[in-house]
Each structure stands twice: as C-alpha cells, then as structure tokens.
Amino acid sequence: MANDIRVRYAPSPTGLPHIGNIRTALFNWLFARHHGGKFIVRIEDTDRERLTPGAVEGILDGLEWLDIDWDEGPGVGGDYGPYFQSERLPRYQEAANRLIGQGDAYRCYCTRERLARARAEQERNKQAIGYDGYCRNLTDEQRRELEAEGTPSVVRFAMPDSGVTQLHDLIRDDVEWRNELVDDFVLIKSDGFPTYHLAVVTDDHLMRISHVLRAEEWLSSAPRHLQLYRALGYPPPLYGHLPMILGPDRAKLSKRHGATSILEYRDDGYLPDALRNFMVLLGWSLDDKTEVMPIATMLENFTLDRVGKPAAIFDREKLSWMNGVYIRGMDAEELADAMLPHLNRDLPAELLPVDRDYLLRIAPLVRERLKLVSESADMTAYFFEEQPEYDPANLVQRGMTQEETAAALRNTAENLATADFAAPVLEELLRAASEELGLTPRRFFGTLRWAVTGRNVSPPLFETMEVLGRERVAPRLQAAIDRLSGNSGAG
RNA sequence: GGCGCAUUCGUCUAGCGGCCCAGGACACCGCCCUCUCAAGGCGGAGAUCAGGGGUUCGAAUCCCCUAUGCGCUACCA
Numbered sequence: 150m151a152n153d154i155r156v157r158y159a160p161s162p163t164g165l166p167h168i169g170n171i172r173t174a175l176f177n178w179l180f181a182r183h184h185g186g187k188f189i190v191r192i193e194d195t196d197r198e199r200l201t202p203g204a205v206e207g208i209l210d211g212l213e214w215l216d217i218d219w220d221e222g223p224g225v226g227g228d229y230g231p232y233f234q235s236e237r238l239p240r241y242q243e244a245a246n247r248l249i250g251q252g253d254a255y256r257c258y259c260t261r262e263r264l265a266r267a268r269a270e271q272e273r274n275k276q277a278i279g280y281d282g283y284c285r286n287l288t289d290e291q292r293r294e295l296e297a298e299g300t301p302s303v304v305r306f307a308m309p310d311s312g313v314t315q316l317h318d319l320i321r322d323d324v325e326w327r328n329e330l331v332d333d334f335v336l337i338k339s340d341g342f343p344t345y346h347l348a349v350v351t352d353d354h355l356m357r358i359s360h361v362l363r364a365e366e367w368l369s370s371a372p373r374h375l376q377l378y379r380a381l382g383y384p385p386p387l388y389g390h391l392p393m394i395l396g397p398d399r400a401k402l403s404k405r406h407g408a409t410s411i412l413e414y415r416d417d418g419y420l421p422d423a424l425r426n427f428m429v430l431l432g433w434s435l436d437d438k439t440e441v442m443p444i445a446t447m448l449e450n451f452t453l454d455r456v457g458k459p460a461a462i463f464d465r466e467k468l469s470w471m472n473g474v475y476i477r478g479m480d481a482e483e484l485a486d487a488m489l490p491h492l493n494r495d496l497p498a499e500l501l502p503v504d505r506d507y508l509l510r511i512a513p514l515v516r517e518r519l520k521l522v523s524e525s526a527d528m529t530a531y532f533f534e535e536q537p538e539y540d541p542a543n544l545v546q547r548g549m550t551q552e553e554t555a556a557a558l559r560n561t562a563e564n565l566a567t568a569d570f571a572a573p574v575l576e577e578l579l580r581a582a583s584e585e586l587g588l589t590p591r592r593f594f595g596t597l598r599w600a601v602t603g604r605n606v607s608p609p610l611f612e613t614m615e616v617l618g619r620e621r622v623a624p625r626l627q628a629a630i631d632r633l634s635g636n637s638g639a640g
Numbered sequence: 641g642g643c644g645c646a647u648u649c650g651u652c653u654a655g656c657g658g659c660c661c662a663g664g665a666c667a668c669c670g671c672c673c674u675c676u677c678a679a680g681g682c683g684g685a686g687a688u689c690a691g692g693g694g695u696u697c698g699a700a701u702c703c704c705c706u707a708u709g710c711g712c713u714a715c716c717a
Contacts, residue, residue, distance in 0.1 A: 159717095160717090161716080199716065257715090271641085271642095278642070279713065324644070324645075326644075335714085365710085365711065367712090368644065368711075369643075369645090369712035372644095401710080401711075430665090431652075434652090434654070436654070437663060437664055438664045438665075457653080459648095459653095460645090460711090461651090462651060464650095466651080467652065467665075467666040470665090471665095477679075515678095517678055517680090518678045518679080580675095583675090591674095594676075606677045607677075608676095
C-alpha cells in the first residue's frame with residue numbers, strides 16, 4: 150500500500166512561489182518520502198494571461214535549493230506525463246465532452262457583461278453570489294442558434310441541485326456542503342483551456358495521485374472536485390487541507406509581506422536547511438520541545454496526524470534565530486562556501502577575488518555572530534581592506550587622554566614587531582602591556598580594536614589579529630599612531 | 641450577503657478527560673561569563689486555554705450557541 154502513495158506539488162507559474170507555497174511542497178515531499186511513495190511536480194499553466202516568464206525556472210530552482218527532489222515532473226519525466234498542463238489539453242477536452250454528453254456539463258454563452266450584471270444584482274439583493282444557471286436550461290434549438298452565430302462559450306459543470314457532498318478530510322475530519330449552494334462553475338474557458346478545477350481532477354486521476362495535500366484555501370473547492378470525480382466515474386483521492394500561512398497582519402501571504410519568492414530568502418542570507426526546518430514547524434510539530442532537527446528526523450517522523458489546523462503567522466524573527474543556529478552548526482568549510490557568494494556580491498570589486506584559505510580562517514571568527522550569511526561582507530570587510538577607514542577620535546577611549554592612547558599604540562607596535570602572531574601569545578603579551586601601561590583591558594583593547602579593525606565591535610581581538618597577521622596589523626597600528634598625531638591626512 | 645474552516649502566552653506550538661491553577665521555542669527583561677559584539681548559562685515576566693451554556697466525579701481536551709479571525713464566493717490558481 151505504501152508504494153501506491155503518490156502526491157504532487159502543482160504550482161501555477163504566475164509568479165514566484167512564496168513561503169506558503171513551498172511549505173505545501175515540503176509537506177507533500179516529506180509525506181511521500183516518509184511513506185516511501187512518489188513525489189510529483191506538475192506545472193499548472195492553464196492561465197495564459199497571468200503566465201509569468203521565468204516562473205517555472207524560479208519554482209524549480211527554489212525546490213532544488215531546498216533539496217526537495219521530485220520523482221516525476223519537469224526535467225525528469227515519468228510515466229504519466231507530460232507534466233505541463235498546457236501540453237495536456239486534449240485530455241481535458243475529452244473529459245469535458247464526455248460530461249456534456251452525459252448531461253453533467255453544458256455550454257454557457259453568457260457574456261462577461263451579463264455575468265457582472267447578475268452578480269451586482271445578487272449583491273444588491275444580498276443573495277448568494279454565483280452563476281445563476283441561465284444557460285443550463287437552454288433548448289437544443291437555442292443552442293444551435295447560438296452556435297451558428299459563432300457565440301463564444303465556456304463549459305460549465307452542472308452541479309446537483311440537491312443533496313450534500315461530504316468530505317472526510319485527513320486533517321479537518323468531516324466537512325460537508327449542500328450542493329445547491331455550490332454554483333455551476335466553469336470547466337473550460339472560452340480560450341479552450343481548462344480551469345483549475347477540471348485540470349486538477351483530470352490530472353490527479355490520470356497521474357494516479359493518492360493524496361492531495363494542499364492549502365486550506367482550497368477547501369471550498371473540494372465539493373466541486375468531489376462532484377467532478379463522481380460525474381467522471383473516477384475514485385477520488387484522499388484530501389488533506391493544510392493550515393494556511395498568514396502574514397504578520399493575519400492576511401493571506403502576498404507580495405505585501407516582504408520577500409515573496411523563496412529565492413529571495415537565499416539572497417537575503419538564509420540557509421536552505423534553516424528555512425526548511427523553520428517551514429516544517431509551520432503547521433507541524435514533532436513533540437513538545439524539539440524544534441531544531443536534521444532532515445532525517447523530519448523524514449522519519451512526518452505524519453499527517455501531527456499537522457495542525459490553525460493558520461500560522463510567519464515570524465521572520467524566529468526564522469533568523471534558527472538561521473543563526475544553523476550557521477553555528479557549520480564547520481569552517483561549509484560556512485566559507487556559504488559566505489563566498491555573498492562576499493563576491495557585496496565586497497568592493499577591488500577586494501575581489503577573495504582568497505578561500507584566508508576566508509577559511511575568518512569564518513570561525515564570525516560564525517557565532519552571523520545571523521544571515523548576507524551580513525558577511527559587512528562583518529568581515531576589514532579583513533580584506535588595505536586600511537579600514539574610521540574617525541581617529543575613536544581611538545581615544547573614554548577616560549583616556551590622547552597622549553596615553555598614542556603611547557599605548559606605540560608600545561603595542563613595538564611589542565608586536567617581533568612577536569609570534571598566535572592568539573595565546575598575543576593575549577599574554579597585550580595583557581601584560583595593559584597592566585604596565587596602567588590601562589584597563591577594556592580601554593586598551595578598545596583602542597587596539599579601533600586601530601586594527603576600524604570598528605568598535607569585532608570578534609575577539611587576539612584571534613582577529615592572528616588571522617590578520619603581522620603584515621596587516623603592523624601598518625594599521627602605524628596608521629593609527631600617525632592619525633592620532635595628525636601626521637597623516639588619512640582617516 | 642452566502643458557504644466553509646479556525647480560535648492555548650505578542651508569535652510558532654505541546655496538550656487528543658484526571659500527569660495542566662497549562663510545557664517548550666522566538667522575541668522581551670534581569671543576572672552570570674566577558675577585551676567589544678555575539679554565543680552560552682541561569683532566572684523572570686507573559687495564556688482567566690475567545691466568551692457563554694451543557695455532558696462528566698472530573699474539560700484546554702466532548703457537545704451546543706455566540707463572538708472574532710481567516711478562506712472561498714472569477715472564463716485566477
């Protein structure tokens with residue numbers, strides 16, 4: 150039975166997928182992998198007007214970035230293709246014709262104007278809004294006439310006007326709708342393309358989809374789909390409607406909520422593993438305390454009974470925290486590789502290319518300070534710069550005089566002229582100097598930090614100096630001395 | 641307006657009748673560590689379990705009503 154499990158992610162290339170979208174893909178993928186089933190990707194490109202160039206590539210890139218692989222679909226093929234709905238038109242046409250022949254569907258010649266008027270009328274009268282069934286009872290003669298005139302038409306499904314449609318949802322249990330309250334929805338648009346409803350039912354059947362896991366926004370469509378299955382004589386799949394993901398304003402996620410595309414998260418410095426871990430927690434939980442977990446744990450434990458019902462609000466702060474957790478869990482190689490693309494993008498061109506061996510030594514120093522990999526350039530620029538820019542006034546720490554500061558710098562320059570540039574050695578040396586100079590470590594190291602990094606915040610001083618090396622530290626100390634005594638215009 | 645779904649700390653959540661006068665995490669506050677910033681450790685504040693009725697010896701957990709939020713209500717998905 151497990152091997153019959155086939156689920157799909159069926160994005161519409163009308164834009165780039167956002168978090169909610171990808172979360173649905175993630176859940177389907179986890180479900181398939183957990184049960185040893187198949188995960189299929191199908192592109193629902195039936196809306197020619199909203200088709201967005203590059204969207205398919207963006208969707209696929211996003212999945213790949215997150216390491217979500219598919220068994221059938223674009224690029225990999227499969228036994229039930231094609232996997233683009235725009236290449237499957239005859240199948241929908243055939244289904245629609247069959248339904249018309251059976252009396253379960255009919256051609257509708259209503260103009261958009263008439264539809265709009267009817268809707269406005271319904272709104273005015275506070276009636277249920279929906280297609281009024283005008284064309285449902287056209288006589289054969291009327292239809293022949295309309296056809297002869299070449300009137301454009303759509304195909305509508307004839308919903309039963311009595312009875313109820315019941316769904317046993319895998320996540321929401323039993324839900325039912327009175328059929329008379331569901332209107333005759335469109336199956337085939339006037340351009341000959343199917344609507345989502347017809348296409349999804351036809352393809353899920355043809356592709357042997359066993360479980361449909363989709364966002365809750367589709368719950369209202371379930372009775373339509375169930376009725377279509379009935380009319381077509383197909384056994385329906387099992388449904389599970391996943392909780393939605395809302396923006397901070399509690400509204401459905403959209404462009405207004407910042408980063409829309411999953412790929413933007415990559416550019417913003419999030420790690421795929423962190424994002425995936427964060428997303429799995431949006432509507433699913435392992436237990437009462439485990440949040441950070443490797444993919445293997447998710448795979449092993451992902452079951453629908455642990456998927457929740459309430460919609461979740463997407464909290465970027467927690468995502469950032471988790472990203473930091475993942476960054477801290479990387480070794481120097483991994484972190485360096487993650488930082489490199491951001492450095493190449495953000496560092497001034499003259500500082501490129503970055504020496505990877507050097508980066509390998511820098512990475513551990515910033516590891517526990519990075520929340521986003523995109524902060525790499527900001528946080529490490531002074532490692533690459535010839536001479537960091539800063540206001541010399543910063544060298545003089547609160548409670549120190551300019552003379553003291555200059556003396557401290559000169560002392561250090563001398564001290565380090567021949568010193569072994571290893572953190573423990575530097576620390577011993579400089580702590581002793583701090584005492585000799587009668588300066589608190591806070592002040593003394595504060596001055597040195599400015600001189601060496603050009604900042605008031607950096608990784609631990611001695612480690613930083615070790616990585617920078619004498620060849621970079623010595624000139625910076627000299628520059629600081631010069632700046633302090635006004636001997637140099639630099640600054 | 642109609643239909644549907646949902647409702648536990650600000651947020652993500654644990655809880656599927658007694659272990660809960662509700663546990664964990666993010667964020668927040670304090671202390672410790674400390675050369676700065678982080679990270680880390682410890683502690684704190686924060687939820688009358690939306691409200692009201694039931695059922696039960698016993699309810700966050702089951703039922704009903706109300707309220708609120710969200711979704712759908714397109715020849716979009």
